Amino acid sequence: MQHESGKFATIYALVKHIPKGQVASYGMLASLLSGVTARMVGYAMAATPEGQGIPWHRVINSAGKVSERPGAERQRQCLMDEGVLFSKSGKVSWPAVRWQGPPETWLSENGMDFMEFLTIQSRWP
């Protein structure tokens, strides 16, 4: 995230707000950023720079599962270490661990009014 501009940088900045023990889907994050798709969030997570405190492991897919790939097991372990529970089929319970969204300071800094945020949030898993 060398150049403070660009889609990825915006995505990383948002991911940093997800607290320990909570998770967000690629789509949830994309819904808060204009011009960003869930796919792009996936691309960004795959390219997450290390050593910058970006909790990449707290981002999973809309089905409530850690996206299958080499390294998925490590991600599940990171989440379990934070107290996130997985069902036998490897899914989390969205109502139990879902991130509720960024703080209001983020909303104002990004020109999003609270009403708009609530509408977006209502479509989350």
Add this chain to the structure above:
DNA sequence: CTTCTGACGAAAT
């Protein structure tokens, strides 16, 4: 410069 390749998900078929 071109091509390739990644941790998605809604809508159409």
Add this chain to the structure above:
DNA sequence: CATTTCGCCAGAA
């Protein structure tokens, strides 16, 4: 229900 389509970033080769 299962499968396909497509959007259009960033960095490496």
